Amino acid sequence: xxxxxxxxxxxxxxxxxxxxxxxxxxxxxxxxxxxxxxxxxxxxxxxxxxxxxxxxxxxxxxxxxxxxxxxxxxxxxxxxxxxxxxxxxxxxxxxxxxxxxxxxxxxxxxxxxxxxxxxxxxxxxxxxxxxxxxxxxxxxxxxxxxxxxxxxxxxxxxxxxxxxxxxxxxxxxxxxxxxxxxxxxxxxxxxxxxxxxxxxxxxxxxxxxxxxxxxxxxxxxxxxxxxxxxxxxxxxxxxxxxxxxxxxxxxxxxxxxxxxxxxxxxxxxxxxxxxxxxxxxxxxxxxxxxxxxxxxxxxx
Amino acid sequence: xxxxxxxxxxxxxxxxxxxxxxxxxxxxxxxxxxxxxxxxxxxxxxxxxxxxxxxxxxxxxxxxxxxxxxxxxxxxxxxxxxxxxxxxxxxxxxxxxxxxxxxxxxxxxxxxxxxxxxxxxxxxxxxxxxxxxxxxxxxxxxxxxxxxxxxxxxxxxxxxxxxxxxxxxxxxxxxxxxxxxxxxxxxxxxxxxxxxxxxxxxxxxxxxxxxxxxxxxxxxxxxxxxxxxxxxxxxxxxxxxxxxxxxxxxxxxxxxxxxxxxxxxxxx
Numbered sequence: 299x300x301x302x303x304x305x306x307x308x309x310x311x312x313x314x315x316x317x318x319x320x321x322x323x324x325x326x327x328x329x330x331x332x333x334x335x336x337x338x339x340x341x342x343x344x345x346x347x348x349x350x351x352x353x354x355x356x357x358x359x360x361x362x363x364x365x366x367x368x369x370x371x372x373x374x375x376x377x378x379x380x381x382x383x384x385x386x387x388x389x390x391x392x393x394x395x396x397x398x399x400x401x402x403x404x405x406x407x408x409x410x411x412x413x414x415x416x417x418x419x420x421x422x423x424x425x426x427x428x429x430x431x432x433x434x435x436x437x438x439x440x441x442x443x444x445x446x447x448x449x450x451x452x453x454x455x456x457x458x459x460x461x462x463x464x465x466x467x468x469x470x471x472x473x474x475x476x477x478x479x480x481x482x483x484x485x486x487x488x489x490x491x492x493x494x495x496x497x498x499x500x501x502x503x504x505x506x507x508x509x510x511x512x513x514x515x516x517x518x519x520x521x522x523x524x525x526x527x528x529x530x531x532x533x534x535x536x537x538x539x540x541x542x543x544x545x546x547x548x549x550x551x552x553x554x555x556x557x558x559x560x561x562x563x564x565x566x567x568x569x570x571x572x573x574x575x576x577x578x579x580x581x582x583x584x585x586x587x588x589x590x591x592x593x594x595x596x597x598x
Numbered sequence: 599x600x601x602x603x604x605x606x607x608x609x610x611x612x613x614x615x616x617x618x619x620x621x622x623x624x625x626x627x628x629x630x631x632x633x634x635x636x637x638x639x640x641x642x643x644x645x646x647x648x649x650x651x652x653x654x655x656x657x658x659x660x661x662x663x664x665x666x667x668x669x670x671x672x673x674x675x676x677x678x679x680x681x682x683x684x685x686x687x688x689x690x691x692x693x694x695x696x697x698x699x700x701x702x703x704x705x706x707x708x709x710x711x712x713x714x715x716x717x718x719x720x721x722x723x724x725x726x727x728x729x730x731x732x733x734x735x736x737x738x739x740x741x742x743x744x745x746x747x748x749x750x751x752x753x754x755x756x757x758x759x760x761x762x763x764x765x766x767x768x769x770x771x772x773x774x775x776x777x778x779x780x781x782x783x784x785x786x787x788x789x790x791x792x793x794x795x796x797x798x799x800x801x802x803x804x805x806x807x808x809x810x811x812x813x814x815x816x817x818x819x820x821x822x823x824x825x826x827x828x829x830x831x832x833x834x835x836x837x838x839x840x841x842x843x844x845x846x847x848x849x850x851x852x853x854x855x856x857x858x859x860x861x862x863x864x865x866x
Contacts, residue, residue: 354787355822356657358650366639402829404737405643508735510642 344391346398353399361400368392368406372413376420386422389413393431397438404442407435409511411448415456417589425456446470447480451500454487455519455591463487479503497591498523522587525564529579529590532562532570536577547577601689602697609701610708613667618705621659622712628655629720642732645724645740649828652717653748657824659713660706660756661783667705668763669775671698672860692857695764699853702760710753717745738830747838748827754845755821759783761852762816768860785811786818816848 299307343349353360371392375385393410397403411428413421429452435445450466453459467484470476483503486496498520505516535557536547545551549561549572561569568585572578581588632651636644672695675681684694718741725733725740738744762782766775792815795808820841823833 351788351791354784355819355824356654358825358828359647359654362643362647362650365643369639400825402737402825402831404829508731510732510735 344395346395349395350399357399361396361403361406364392364396364399365403365406368396368410368413372421385419386413389422390424390427390431394434397431397434401434401438404435404439404444405509405511407432407445408448408509411452412511412515415452417456417591420589425452428452428456441473443470443473443476443480446473447476450484450487451504454500455497460487477503494523494526518587519591521565522590525581525587526590528562528564529570529581532558532579533577536579539577541577546574547572548574601693602700605689605694605697606701606704609671609698610704613663613702613705616667618663618667618709621663622709622716625655625659625713626716629716633720633724642735645721645728645736646828648717648720648724649742649745650824652713652720653745653752653824653828656710656713656717656749657752657755660709660752661759663706663709664702664756664759665763665776665779665783667702668760669767669772669779671702671764672767673772673775691861695768695853695857695860699760699764702764703757706753706756706760710749710756714746714749721745736830738828742827742830744827744830744833747833748824750838751821751823751841754842755818758816758818758821758845758849758852761849761856765852765856765859768856768863782816783818786816787822789815789817789819817844821845 350357371388396406410431415425415428417423432445432449446466447470450463454463464484464487467480471480501516501519552558563569564585568582570579571582636647722741763779766778792808792812796805826833
């Protein structure tokens with residue numbers, strides 16, 4: 299065998315060994331499946347301050363990595379379909395580390411607050427953590443009116459504390475560059491905070507935001523408000539239907555009585571759900587609009 | 599001056615022969631691939647992340663070049679015994695040190711310049727393809743000229759690392775030089791902690807020692823304005839000037855001491 303042939307043989311054997319190793323790995327993974335959460339759910343360093351030092355000036359790029367992890371964690375956990383599964387456990391630590399590494403990471407505060415305050419199963423339902431994160435943002439950027447506005451919004455939408463909400467909108471309005479619509483918004487919160495029209499007013503303002511994700515959130519919330527109006531109308535119609543003894547509510551029964559032409563659906567096209575005992579109509583759990591903001595706790 | 603230039607050009611040529619420019623290809627691939635992938639992963643933060651990535655990569659690639667070539671600048675010549683032939687020529691020892699340093703700085707300058715162009719090209723393309731409404735959400739313009747401020751300080755920082763590596767390589771082995779340079783680089787980033795040591799320790803001598811180390815160790819953390827630049831925060835011209843002057847003064851000190859050590863070194 300010539301030296302050249304021997305070299306090619308060695309190279310071929312090496313390549314074959316590498317391919318065999320990949321094959322063995324695939325086979326092992328098939329026999330002993332690895333949990334997808336195994337690698338995802340680990341947070342090796344929990345202290346953002348320690349991490350900031352360890353990154354030796356590369357804290358900006360490290361913050362980006364943690365931000366991507368936070369997005370993947372939130373998005374991944376939203377897709378889990380197992381009822382009662384523990385979700386979003388690392389969301390706040392990941393956002394906290396991101397904003398410690400880069401205290402000017404604007405979007406991490408704003409989107410992070412949306413993620414944190416979103417009710418279960420769409421989010422961890424932690425408006426308190428959302429406010430904590432936004433307050434941290436205010437330490438780094440004390441004149442950012444958007445953070446004051448977002449805190450006011452969390453108080454309004456998730457905590458139903460209209461007085462606190464109005465106070466934060468007033469503070470937002472006092473910041474340089476704040477839009478003029480914040481002042482009437484604060485007044486509206488104080489006078490008629492519980493009114494659905496106030497909520498619509500607020501979301502319509504957010505829908506004009508420059509941030510695409512905020513606009514998407516606002517569009518979804520406005521659809522939810524439409525659904526609430528729709529459900530109110532259907533429920534009012536159903537309440538007018540007297541039930542015979544032993545009779546239960548059903549879409550067919552309501553259609554037979556000429557109340558509805560068919561099964562009503564929400565704006566995403568998912569059919570509403572009718573409780574046969576109470577006759578109450580709600581949005582389906584399969585809908586992207588679930589849960590609605592006023593949904594009773596027991597459904598969550 | 600001519601001798602310094604000759605040595606410097608040779609160092610540059612040697613670095614090209616050692617395939618150092620390959621890192622530029624890697625840098626370009628990294629940036630281009632990231633610019634396509636990040637849009638899907640980062641909720642509209644791709645421009646910020648490209649800036650972070652570009653600046654971090656410029657710094658890290660430069661750091662590796664500065665350390666791993668810097669430590670061999672003198673020791674390689676000694677190991678290969680080519681130092682005898684070199685010093686027999688009309689090249690004095692100080693000229694040799696200055697030439698070696700200038701050659702590696704030239705390599706780094708070309709490296710940083712090409713990386714800067716690549717970064718601006720990618721950022722310019724991203725700015726061009728985005729809508730005006732979306733660009734309004736950015737903290738700073740895409741191809742922001744202020745990025746040059748961060749790149750300038752990165753370059754001076756790399757010059758300082760090179761001077762450190764060269765300094766150590768005049769009296770120690772390559773491995774020890776690498777460890778010491780890297781150690782000083784890490785310690786230099788913890789400088790702020792040394793300055794504020796009195797907040798955690800009551801012992802006066804310990805505080806004085808920490809304060810002394812704060813002044814003696816190179817203050818690498820001062821060269822980091824990446825976050826400010828990425829977020830469009832102001833970096834005053836006076837800060838740039840004092841930091842660059844600090845860096846150049848420290849480099850001059852290191853090179854002079856390196857020259858002194860090298861001049862007294864016996865190669866028999």
